[in-house]
Amino acid sequence: MSRRPVIGVMGAGESASGPDIALAEQLGELIAKQGWVLLSGARPAGVMAAANRGAKRVPGSLTIGILPDESGPVADGVDVAVFTGMGNARNAINVLSSDVIVACGAGGPGTASEVALALKCGKPVVLLAAPAEAEQFFRTLGCRLFPHSAEEAVEVIRAERLVPVGA
Amino acid sequence: MSRRPVIGVMGAGESASGPDIALAEQLGELIAKQGWVLLSGARPAGVMAAANRGAKRVPGSLTIGILPDESGPVADGVDVAVFTGMGNARNAINVLSSDVIVACGAGGPGTASEVALALKCGKPVVLLAAPAEAEQFFRTLGCRLFPHSAEEAVEVIRAERLVPVGA
């Protein structure tokens, strides 16, 4: 009996751009189609909301959300909400609980903190459609996967064997 | 689209007694039969392991585990593992993420901390088969639900409407 791989999708909330939201929705759907669990910050905004929306188009999908608050609104499509009451400290939990972290689009400082924490603890990080400054900076910290489309992101995860083989 | 109610089951790990383990297994199964999500501390020991084992006998059951460690072993039957890397501070997350907390049997100090935190933040707490000293102490902190069997615990949750009606 083994658990399904967990892919954490991070990105901007209220400030997410239209293209980043569309990308997140597509990414969520593709993750679910692989049979992977989608993990997100689960607030009803931006990339988080879009990724869950995309995932729930897929029958049998499973989505988990790690919230900063003690209670309150959760993005539609989140199957299980974990309320941490820890604010941004929950970003460390997002990272530890994911097999792979995908930062989707031009995230804000919250997303940057998650990418940095993931690199800190040696988790595979995929920067999808990252701005040039982000790519250049995170390269100096060891990041090396920079796909440009949702399909390519999923392909990278499979090709690099970032989740257990056969999963 | 609404999330399923989440019932947190807490109890002793390595030091759990045989009767408490049997009780937890039965409780996990009954929770799953209601269609509720089982949340636990998810270490492969004692009450945590037993509750997940019981829940997974039920088709369609969903189990989530909140681990104290950054990675490592997880009880069989946990569908999604959230690694907090926060030690006992994760007990606060267990409480915030559950609609109801059930302490199963004679828990140790970890369980006592979860009961206390649940009372602190106004979550419904059910002390199932609690020792007399625990019942007497937690009564002074406002606890009032002390069933003696797993069936009775589930009945109390329904009768007191501790989860959304119709769930």
Next chain:
Amino acid sequence: MSRRPVIGVMGAGESASGPDIALAEQLGELIAKQGWVLLSGARPAGVMAAANRGAKRVPGSLTIGILPDESGPVADGVDVAVFTGMGNARNAINVLSSDVIVACGAGGPGTASEVALALKCGKPVVLLAAPAEAEQFFRTLGCRLFPHSAEEAVEVIRAERLVPVGA
């Protein structure tokens, strides 16, 4: 160059009784007179406020507060405020950062969670002027130090060598 021993004083906030507040003030002063650092939850209420008030009567005293919030009011007399933004999860930090935990008077569920967490991780715990139900319950979890006065509490800490000898 060695750090001073840290004594964590826990107890009720807004609901603290007059006698418990008087006891906390006396305890804070005695702790500071030993040259020990006072650690508390640091909210401007009840036992926390009183212990800091007592400690600051002593020249050279040092007081540290671990707050549940991201910012906001701090008890007078707290020299350094650590804002955790983690709500009750900060109780685990209080325990880990203290060499000894003293629960002062009839604490509420927050205090009970700290006593339980301290027992969980093997920290020395002193229950000062505890109600009978608390004493009886925490005895079952291994607690064995139940002084009745602030002087006696400090004496117990010294006699049991709960802080480094010579400190």
Next chain:
Amino acid sequence: MSRRPVIGVMGAGESASGPDIALAEQLGELIAKQGWVLLSGARPAGVMAAANRGAKRVPGSLTIGILPDESGPVADGVDVAVFTGMGNARNAINVLSSDVIVACGAGGPGTASEVALALKCGKPVVLLAAPAEAEQFFRTLGCRLFPHSAEEAVEVIRAERLVPVGA
């Protein structure tokens, strides 16, 4: 009765370069000379160790450390050690507990996470002697203070009134 301003100094641990260590030592000393409290990650390595060493050259200095572990070694010169047992999640506490965050030199991913979290919650951030890629990236997230020497960093904090006037 008011608390002293708290300046958080962040930077690389074991991987810190010689120049960054020298810079941190000088910065710690200058912070202490202002009467400000030095807050750091407090592990006995790199920038953390150096900043505390510098601060303790100043009589009356006060240093506080926020550790990732439950217990264990602390940098010399740390007056009060707060053990969080939360790994990198403690970075959020460092940020919330500081009035200003100074990243000293070419930090690794841990430092990047702290800079990002500080920007996320609106704390003033000073990037001292930052590599070009870091400066360019964090500019896109709103960072705008990039001094090149320890004296200049302290001067920026004063000139921008990042700590209470008169402090």
